[in-house]
Amino acid sequence: MxxxxxxxxxxxxxxxxxxxxxxxxxxxxxxxxxxxxxxxxxxxxxxxxxxxxxxxLQTGERxxxxxAPYILVCMSHAHSANAVYWQRVLNGLLRSCDELGYPSIIVSPEPEPARADHSPQKEIAPHLDWSRCGGIVVMGNLPEAVLSLIARAERPYVLVDHTDDLTSCDKVNNDNIEAGAAITRHLLSRKCRHIALITDEAWSPSFEDRLTGARITIGRQPEGSAKLTEWRIRYGAPWEHSLYERMLALAPESRPDAWIGANDDIAIRWMRKLQSEGYAVPAFTRIAGIDNVEAATLVTPSLTTVNLCKEELGQRAVEALIRRMDRPGAPAETIHLSTRLIVRDST
Missing domain, CATH: 1.10.260.40 (lambda repressor-like DNA-binding domains)
Structure with missing residues (x-):
């Protein structure tokens, strides 16, 4: 039969x-x-x-x-509160889930000592019915302990705006290396010869990628024609005064003639600090950021920046996860969304 x-x-x-x-x-x-x-x-x-x-068909035979399985979104509490970037990424993700007919659930897993009687799924979200989970989208940075649980949860998963060289999975990122390169090329075209990049290497892998792009671009210039210095801060704490004191300690001829913030927020805060001390922008120094948040258009002068996709990042993450759910054996992919330089008055 x-x-x-x-x-x-x-x-x-x-x-x-x-x-x-x-x-x-x-x-x-x-x-x-x-x-x-x-x-x-x-x-x-x-x-x-x-x-x-x-x-x-007979009744009951249809x-x-x-x-639809639900898509689990894992993101930190800090990202959940970030309206200028992560909320926009999340909005794009949720809109895509809705359009494609997938329910979505958002959790903020916290690393805790592992329990022998708990599966990775229960460690991540003990209140959920995991039999209905189709896959996981990981939004930004999460502690290594949580990422390890996600990798062992026996569900397809996609990393969004996060680089983990030890994890073989699908990743969807903005092209942060090109973003750093694009803003550096722009400042070089403005005849800037000493460019400083303000960053916090521990804050985000994307910050390091942007620094890498700036380094590559400076390294391609004729020897001695341009210089890049890295000014490290603790982004989560007040940093403007100490950075200003460090700048004043340099001889005037040794000070940077252009500054890049690893994101727009850093660039805007530094511009306001310099302006409060009597330095004009861009007459005294040029300042640029990366992200293209709304505040970049509201400050005076308006901030030159690089546009990074936000809503589209969330949409592409859902598409990548559905591909993985449909084709679990397909090779892992890393998707980089393109960037766009936006020149405004600060440079």
């Missing part, structure tokens, strides 16, 4: 979720065109009849479309 060809059978044959197969057969969004073609070809080969085309 031949077996009944159902959505479950197709899913098992293709290595896909029942939800993905159902949406492909129904012509709905949420699966790639390549996946849709694979599903339709196998369904035709095996003689599957979609319920919309099949004769009316095959129900599987409910």
């Amino acid at each position: 031949s077996r009944k060809i159902s959505i479950r059978v197709l899913a098992e044959e293709l290595g896909l979720s029942k939800y993905a197969v159902s949406r492909a057969l129904s012509g709905k969004s949420g699966v790639s065109e390549a996946t849709r073609q694979r599903v339709m070809e196998l369904a035709k080969t095996l003689g599957y009849q979609h319920r919309q085309q099949a004769p009316a 095959e129900q479309e599987p409910s």
